[in-house]
Structures are given as C-alpha cells and as structure tokens.
Amino acid sequence: MNRGAGSAAAKQDRIGSVQMAVLFLFFMTGSSIVIIPAPLTNVAGNGAWLSLLIAWAAGALLLACVLYLNRRYPGRSLFEYGREALGNAGTALLLAPFLCVMFWHVAGIVIEIGLFFKSTMLKETPTYAVNSVLLVTIALTVRAGLEVMARMASVFLGLMFGAIVLVLALVGPLYHPEYLMPVMPDGIGPILNAAYIAYGFPYAELAVFAFILADVKERDSAKIGKRLYLALAVNGLTLLVSVACSIMVLGPLSGDLKYSLYQLARLIFIREIIERIESVIGFSLIVGFYFKTSILLHILVRALGLAFRLPNERILVFPVALLCLLLSLTTYTEEAKMEEIVSIVWPLLDNLVYVAPLLLIAAVTALRGRAGRSRGRDV
Amino acid sequence: MRTFARLTVIWLMSMVAAGCWDNRELDEYGFVQAVAIDRQDDGRIKLTTHFYNPSSKSEGGEGAKSAQNSKSAQKGINIRTSGDTIFEAIRDIPMKLGRKAKWDHMRIILLGERLVRTQNIGEVLDYFSRDHEPRGTVLPLIADGDAGEYLEIKPFIEQTIGQQFKKMETDGSQYSAKTSRVPLYELAIHLKNPSRTAAVAYIHRSGPGGDVVISKVAFFKQGKLAHVLEEKDAEDRTGSRTEAPGRDRRSEAGEAGRPRNRHPDLQKESEALETARARLGRSVRPHPVPGPGGGSHAQHGVKRRNAVRYEGEEVAMYGKMVCLLVLGAAMLLADGQALREAGRRERIVYGALAAPLLYLGLLFVTQWPWPNLDALFDLLAAPAKRIVGGLNPAASS
Numbered sequence: 001m002n003r004g005a006g007s008a009a010a011k012q013d014r015i016g017s018v019q020m021a022v023l024f025l026f027f028m029t030g031s032s033i034v035i036i037p038a039p040l041t042n043v044a045g046n047g048a049w050l051s052l053l054i055a056w057a058a059g060a061l062l063l064a065c066v067l068y069l070n071r072r073y074p075g076r077s078l079f080e081y082g083r084e085a086l087g088n089a090g091t092a093l094l095l096a097p098f099l100c101v102m103f104w105h106v107a108g109i110v111i112e113i114g115l116f117f118k119s120t121m122l123k124e125t126p127t128y129a130v131n132s133v134l135l136v137t138i139a140l141t142v143r144a145g146l147e148v149m150a151r152m153a154s155v156f157l158g159l160m161f162g163a164i165v166l167v168l169a170l171v172g173p174l175y176h177p178e179y180l181m182p183v184m185p186d187g188i189g190p191i192l193n194a195a196y197i198a199y200g201f202p203y204a205e206l207a208v209f210a211f212i213l214a215d216v217k218e219r220d221s222a223k224i225g226k227r228l229y230l231a232l233a234v235n236g237l238t239l240l241v242s243v244a245c246s247i248m249v250l251g252p253l254s255g256d257l258k259y260s261l262y263q264l265a266r267l268i269f270i271r272e273i274i275e276r277i278e279s280v281i282g283f284s285l286i287v288g289f290y291f292k293t294s295i296l297l298h299i300l301v302r303a304l305g306l307a308f309r310l311p312n313e314r315i316l317v318f319p320v321a322l323l324c325l326l327l328s329l330t331t332y333t334e335e336a337k338m339e340e341i342v343s344i345v346w347p348l349l350d351n352l353v354y355v356a357p358l359l360l361i362a363a364v365t366a367l368r369g370r371a372g373r374s375r376g377r378d379v
Numbered sequence: 380m381r382t383f384a385r386l387t388v389i390w391l392m393s394m395v396a397a398g399c400w401d402n403r404e405l406d407e408y409g410f411v412q413a414v415a416i417d418r419q420d421d422g423r424i425k426l427t428t429h430f431y432n433p434s435s436k437s438e439g440g441e442g443a444k445s446a447q448n449s450k451s452a453q454k455g456i457n458i459r460t461s462g463d464t465i466f467e468a469i470r471d472i473p474m475k476l477g478r479k480a481k482w483d484h485m486r487i488i489l490l491g492e493r494l495v496r497t498q499n500i501g502e503v504l505d506y507f508s509r510d511h512e513p514r515g516t517v518l519p520l521i522a523d524g525d526a527g528e529y530l531e532i533k534p535f536i537e538q539t540i541g542q543q544f545k546k547m548e549t550d551g552s553q554y555s556a557k558t559s560r561v562p563l564y565e566l567a568i569h570l571k572n573p574s575r576t577a578a579v580a581y582i583h584r585s586g587p588g589g590d591v592v593i594s595k596v597a598f599f600k601q602g603k604l605a606h607v608l609e610e611k612d613a614e615d616r617t618g619s620r621t622e623a624p625g626r627d628r629r630s631e632a633g634e635a636g637r638p639r640n641r642h643p644d645l646q647k648e649s650e651a652l653e654t655a656r657a658r659l660g661r662s663v664r665p666h667p668v669p670g671p672g673g674g675s676h677a678q679h680g681v682k683r684r685n686a687v688r689y690e691g692e693e694v695a696m697y698g699k700m701v702c703l704l705v706l707g708a709a710m711l712l713a714d715g716q717a718l719r720e721a722g723r724r725e726r727i728v729y730g731a732l733a734a735p736l737l738y739l740g741l742l743f744v745t746q747w748p749w750p751n752l753d754a755l756f757d758l759l760a761a762p763a764k765r766i767v768g769g770l771n772p773a774a775s776s
Contacts, residue, residue, distance in 0.1 A: 125400035193771030318710040319732040326739035331753040348763040
C-alpha cells in the first residue's frame with residue numbers, strides 16, 4: 001500500500017476519456033439522486049422537474065466553460081490556467097477560498113451520509129462511527145489512485161443505476177400519473193427557487209473537474225467534450241425520472257419526505273415476496289455518496305498538490321481525509337441547519353467560490369486570445 | 380507472515396464490523412402486532428399494545444381443548460399503558476412487558492372513535508409516521524367504542540389478531556367493497572390534499588352475536604372524524620368512483636391539485652359524499668375544538684427524549700476520543716515511512732495540516748462552541764436569503 005506513495009516521484013495517473021466521463025457521471029449523480037428530489041418537490045411542488053431542467057441547462061453552460069479552458073490550455077489544470085491568465089498573486093487570492101470550501105464540501109457529503117443513516121437505518125449508531133468508517137474507506141480508495149478508482153467506477157455504476165432502475169420499476173403499481181398535474185399552480189417563483197437549489201447542488205459543483213480534466217490520456221483528450229456532455233445528459237435524465245416518479249407515487253407528500261428514492265423503496269410490496277428491500281437499495285444508493293466523496297477528495301488532494309507544487313501529493317490523503325472527517329463531525333451538526341445550507345447558502349457559496357473564479361479566468365483568457373489574435377494580424 | 384498478519388487484521392475487523400451498534404438480539408424485543416389508541420375519561424391517551432408471543436410453541440400434555448385455549452391466549456399479549464401523549468404511553472411499555480417494543484412488523488393501528496372526534500388524526504398518528512420503525516404500509520382503522528377491547532378478541536383464522544384484522548380489511552375492501560383500504564402513508568397524503576378529506580376503514584360489532592366486522596367508511600374533514608358512511612353507501616361510493624373493487628388504492632380526492640385547480644376525482648368524490656348524506660338525512664356534525672392537545676405534549680416528549688440522551692454524553696465523549704486516537708494513530712502508522720522519505724515541501728504541508736486537525740479534534744471531543752467553518756459560511760446566509768426571496772416571494776414570507 002505504501003509503495004505507490006513512498007516512491008518519490010510517483011507518476012501522475014492517467015485515465016481514458018470514457019473513464020473520466022464515468023467518474024463525472026458518478027460525481028453528478030452520486031448523492032443528488034437520493035437528496036435532491038425532496039427539496040425540489042418541497043419548494044416547487046409538481047414543477048420540480050422544470051426546475052431541474054433549468055438547473056441542468058445552467059450546468060451545461062458551465063461545462064462548456066470548463067471544456068473551453070481545457071481546450072485552450074491542453075494538459076494543464078485550473079491553477080496553471082490561473083497563473084497564465086491572472087498571474088501568481090491573483091490566482092492565490094482566487095483559489096485559496098476554493099480549496100478551503102472544498103474541504104468542507106467533502107465533509108458536507110459525509111454529513112449527508114451520516115444524516116441519511118441516522119434517520120433511516122442506523123438510528124442508534126453514533127454519527128462519528130458511521131462517518132469514520134466511511135471516510136476510512138474513502139481515504140483508502142483515494143490512496144489507491146485515480147486509475148484504480150476509474151476501474152472501480154464502472155462496477156459501482158452498474159450497482160447504483162441497477163438499484164435506481166429496480167426501485168422505479170418495482171413501485172410501478174403505485175404510479176398515479178394524475179399526480180403530475182397541475183404543473184405550475186403558484187406561478188414561476190417556486191420553480192426558479194428550486195432551480196436555484198438544484199443549480200447549486202449538484203450542477204455548479206462540476207467546476208471542480210477543471211482540476212483533473214488534464215489527467216485524461218493525451219491521445220484521448222479530443223473526445224472528452226462529447227463524452228462529458230453524454231454523461232451530463234444521462235445524469236439529467238436520471239434525476240428527471242426520479243423526481244417525476246416520486247411525484248407520481250407520493251403526490252403532494254413527496255416534498256415532505258426526505259430521501260424520496262429510499263421512501264419509494266420502503267413502499268415496494270409485491271406478493272409478500274419482495275418487500276422490506278429498502279436496506280439493500282439504501283446501501284446501493286450509498287455507493288453513490290461514497291464514490292462522489294472519493295472523487296472529490298481525490299480532486300482536493302490533487303489541487304493541494306498543484307497549489308503547493310508537490311511532486312508527490314498522495315501522502316496528503318490521510319491527513320486531509322481526517323480533517324474532512326472532523327469537519328463533518330463539528331460543522332452543521334443539526335439537521336435543520338444542514339438543510340438550510342444546502343437549499344439557501346450553498347448555491348451562493350459555490351457560485352462565489354467555485355464558479356466565479358472559473359468564469360473570470362475564462363473571460364480573461366478569451367479577451368487575451370482575441371487581443372493576441374488581432375495583434376498577430378497587425379504584425 | 381505478512382499475509383497471516385493481514386488476514387488476522389481483516390478477521391478482527393470483520394468480527395467488529397458485523398452486527399449492529401447497540402448489540403440487540405431478536406429475543407430482546409417484543410414485536411408489536413397491533414396497537415389501539417383511546418382517549419380516557421380524564422383526557423389522557425390509553426394505549427393497548429398487542430405483542431406477538433414467540434414462545435408459545437409447546438403443545439400437548441393438556442387436553443385438546445384447554446391446549447387450544449391456552450395456545451391462542453399465549454399467542455398474543457396485550458399491554459395497557461397510558462400517558463398524556465402517545466410517546467409517553469409507549470415509554471412505559473418495557474416496564475410492563477420486560478422487552479422493548481419493536482414496531483417494524485405492526486399490522487394495524489386501531490383508533491378509538493372518541494379520540495379521533497376530539498383530536499386531529501394527523502397529530503395522533505404523527506408518532507407512527509415519523510418514527511423509523513413503523514412502515515407507511517401499516518393500516519389505520521377507526522374503532523366503534525373502545526379500541527383496546529378489539530384486541531382482546533381471539534384470532535379466528537389467522538395466528539394473531541393484528542394479522543386477522545389486516546386481512547379482514549384488505550380482503551374485505553377488495554372483495555366486498557363495503558369498506559376502504561388506506562395505508563398510513565396514503566392517509567397522510569389525503570390529509571394534505573386540497574379538500575383535507577380522508578376515508579378510513581371502520582371496525583365495529585354487529586348482529587345479535589356482536590361479531591366484529593370491518594365495514595363502513597369513516598370520513599375525516601380537516602383531520603377530525605366527521606361522518607361514518609354506512610355499508611351500502613360505502614359500496615355506492617366505490618361504485619361512483621368507477622373503480623373495480625381491489626383497485627381502491629387510488630387517493631380519495633384530487634391529490635395533486637392545489638386549491639384553484641380542482642381535480643375531476645375530487646368533484647366526483649364530494650358529489651358521492653353529498654348523495655350519501657342526503658340519503659341518510661344527516662348532516663355533518665360539528666365537533667368541539669380540542670383542548671390544549673398534541674402540540675405541547677409532543678414537545679414535551681421531545682424534551683424528555685433529549686434528557687435521556689444527555690445521560691449518555693460522557694460515554695459518547697469517551698467513544699469519540701477513542702475513535703479519534705485510533706484514526707490518528709492509524710494515519711501516522713500508515714504514513715510514517717513515506718513521510719520520512721518525503722521531500723521538504725510535503726512535510727511542511729503535512730505539518731501545516733496538523734494545526735487545524737488538532738483544533739477540530741478538540742472541538743469534536745469537547746463540543747465547545749468555538750468558531751468553525753460554518754460560522755464563516757453563515758455570513759452568506761443573509762444575502763442568500765435575499766436572493767431566494769427575490770426569486771420566489773412566497774418563500775420569504
């Protein structure tokens with residue numbers, strides 16, 4: 001285990017573009033599939049799927065921006081883009097908060113896992129036990145490296161999407177398509193509000209991929225754009241279907257119950273044979289949380305390595321993971337506060353800290369590019 | 380040797396990881412089959428909880444008839460408790476039974492008519508819809524008279540009275556259509572729908588022998604029992620909703636509709652109800668407002684639960700410390716070798732991470748309210764709320 005980390009100049013892992021797209025799909029779908037249907041339907045009612053579409057479109061634009069930077073600076077990461085566009089000091093100023101918030105971001109997903117277990121399956125188990133076991137697993141995964149994670153992802157992807165499809169198919173007898181109407185009884189306000197939530201989580205979060213897109217194998221990097229868009233489309237479709245399905249089963253109640261997909265699994269009852277399968281489903285859904293956190297922790301460690309120009313950043317995995325664990329246990333320990341940050345503060349926070357620097361760098365790059373071209377013509 | 384050490388570690392970990400945290404065995408729980416909730420004369424809640432008795436397998440020795448009697452008597456045990464709230468009544472169960480009640484396998488909830496005429500059914504059932512053990516698929520039933528008495532009856536074709544009543548309701552509504560079958564989660568949906576009406580099956584005694592029957596439909600308006608539809612009308616109601624028996628899983632009214640868009644089903648529903656009422660020549664009786672009921676009691680329950688939690692605080696602190704030390708030691712053990720070989724920059728960053736680690740570790744173990752990242756994030760709460768208010772004026776009010 002130590003050999004990879006121990007050798008002084010561990011070569012950076014490279015993965016294929018399909019593998020990167022799978023990781024991206026996992027990152028976007030992992031925790032949102034369980035969490036997002038409830039706040040969306042709570043705020044927007046039956047219009048939740050409309051809000052999801054709006055947020056998805058915003059996410060697609062952001063992805064275009066990330067891909068543009070990746071094209072303009074091939075083989076380099078967000079820090080290097082920044083140094084090129086804004087200089088050292090400007091980059092440090094912009095990206096220091098980025099890194100700080102990423103620490104909490106990892107912790108935030110783990111808090112959500114803890115809350116999920118606390119309120120559904122492991123009522124009596126203290127949160128720190130759940131979170132510790134999870135973060136140890138996550139840290140070991142990240143320590144294994146991006147290549148290993150990418151290979152694992154395809155297996156877990158099958159497990160998670162299998163569980164989602166299974167739930168949505170088995171609750172089939174309970175669907176009431178009439179619950180979907182009316183779509184907008186209270187006007188556009190609630191829809192925009194819910195779109196704000198879904199844009200903050202998960203779509204604005206995709207900005208962090210600007211750190212690792214350069215880790216795609218060179219011969220494969222031309223295709224990355226198309227594949228990431230395909231992944232984003234699959235993600236949008238999955239979320240859309242699960243929002244619509246939870247409305248069709250739970251109707252006006254769907255906004256009142258957290259973890260819609262898990263709640264649907266609890267209602268599955270087929271001839272006394274297939275019932276009480278929610279634990280199996282629940283654990284398959286947790287795979288999504290686990291993998292999303294692993295990807296994010298990998299990105300965080302990679303970003304720290306790039307920021308401090310470390311030749312071998314993998315040694316930082318364990319202390320960073322421990323720090324995230326402690327953050328998950330000491331910040332937002334009350335469920336209500338956590339809900340408030342996810343649906344009110346987080347969208348603003350990740351836009352200020354993740355999206356704004358990215359847009360700024362992209363804008364400067366675009367302007368310089370144009371200026372450079374016109375100067376080139378003059379000479 | 381290394382392999383052996385690794386296998387030992389894996390074996391030890393799997394020994395610890397298997398099983399649940401609180402280490403309970405099946406025979407430490409009493410499994411609830413049915414529960415009956417009534418209001419006593421003094422206004423308190425009376426709870427009759429029916430437990431399945433798994434240790435009644437022994438047969439023989441005695442005469443056939445007495446064996447049968449004692450067997451059916453032993454199959455289920457009724458525990459009666461009371462309290463200001465359901466929660467309080469439930470807390471007293473272990474001192475009468477000697478086991479903690481486990482609600483996962485509950486079949487039915489019986490609600491005394493007197494209780495649901497004076498208190499909102501949503502408040503009464505709140506405990507069962509919020510707790511993690513009871514399922515949303517449990518069946519609520521409204522009982523004529525004292526609900527607890529129905530649990531004294533011996534099951535006649537099923538093993539326990541809970542299963543007996545459940546089958547009577549599900550099969551009765553499916554094949555005779557003279558009652559309805561609404562599980563708890565659907566009842567909660569109905570109580571939230573625009574018309575705030577819900578229909579629940581009704582259990583009562585009828586005929587000269589006083590046989591127990593599940594028929595008729597109890598109608599709820601704004602959460603209170605408003606009217607009980609007779610058998611014939613219940614059947615008509617099912618017919619008027621153009622549904623085959625057995626498909627009575629549809630909601631009672633326009634579930635997804637908000638007040639301004641009335642769903643066609645809802646219209647039909649209220650018409651059917653009106654016809655039925657006209658036929659009976661009765662109107663909906665208004666009911667007195669309940670006394671200082673559910674709300675404050677529920678809060679009381681929460682407070683008491685917190686008080687119980689508090690006693691475990693010191694144990695929890697010890698557990699946290701152990702957890703933290705184990706993780707920290709494991710980290711240093713894993714990284715020690717690599718750290719010695721690492722470059723200067725890596726060591727500096729590693730060391731720099733130790734400072735926040737120690738600070739947060741202290742906060743975690745002691746729970747001191749010192750500043751953390753969340754205080755920083757909360758600075759953004761005010762502008763974020765303004766944004767949300769701008770997008771959706773309804774949310775800010």
